[in-house]
Every structure is written in C-alpha cells, then in structure tokens.
Amino acid sequence: MMQTRRLTLEDVNAMWAINEQGLPGTGQVSPNDLVALLNRSTVALGRFQNNDLIGFVLCLAPGTDYGRPNYAWFNQRYDAFVYVDRVAVATAHRNKGVGSNLYHHVISYAQEQGVPVAAEVNLAPPNPGSMRFHRRFAFEEVGVLHHDAKSVSMLLRT
Secondary structure, three states: EEEEEEEOHHHHHHHHHHHHHHOOOOOOOOHHHHHHHHHHEEEEEEEOOOOOEEEEEEEEOOOOOOHHHHHHHHHHHOOEEEEEEEEEEHHHHHOOOHHHHHHHHHHHHHHOOOOOOOEEEEEEOOOHHHHHHHOOOOOOEEEEEEEOOOOEEEEEEO
C-alpha cells in the first residue's frame, strides 16, 4: 500500500539513508542537518510503501534561516517561492513515479500559495536524469551558479 504523508523526526534515519543513495546529486548532509531542514520546511513529504519510506521532498519558503548558496541565490532574486531543497528516491524505487508523486504535491502547494517552485540541478558534476525530470514538470533555467567544484542550473516553475 502506497501513501504520501508529512515527514516526522522518526523518519530522519530513513531519509538520511535515501539521501546517501542519491549522492552526489542530492548533496551530502548529516542526520542532524536533516532534522534542522525538516524543522525549517514548509513542505516535508514522504512517499511510503507498507510504512517504509521510499522517497521524500523537503521545501523551504523564502527568508528562512538557511545558509546554503543555492537557496540564497533564489532569496536574492525572488520575493516568493517554494524552494525544493532536496528530493530523493530510494534506488530500488526510482523510475516508478515516486518523485513525480512528490512533485505533484509540491506543485499543488505552490499553486495554492500562488508562488513559483524553485529548484536546482547539478551541471558539474552533471545530473542529466534530474534535468530531464525537471523539464517534464516545465521548469525553466533562470540562471547558473558556480561555486566550489560545482555548477548548478537554477530552475523555476511558474
């Protein structure tokens, strides 16, 4: 049985394990980082199969106390948005609609709020699967950010 529900602190270890499977595309974080993200998130949803977490999405509103450069880039340019900090799906459940289900919830939330959805995808190192995924959801590139050894395509869905 599949269900989508709000994430809780009890889900953090499973979130961390799924996030690790998505490296480098998801960006490495500690379980403590995930707790902090979960507490800041306006959208924090997990997709579950038989009560096992198989994918999740964490989104932030603008103006949140979160110092990541990608998030700061959107804050400097847009007053209102829902920022997808991370979406991750367990390896065994990829390409089965889990990420799409989560994004449908994010997009519905953004539409209810009357704001765009902001996200980014790695260009270096490349993440072509994520870029295809975001294009299917009508995201458009609104900039490129270079930092450290990474470059990311900054995306917006209006």
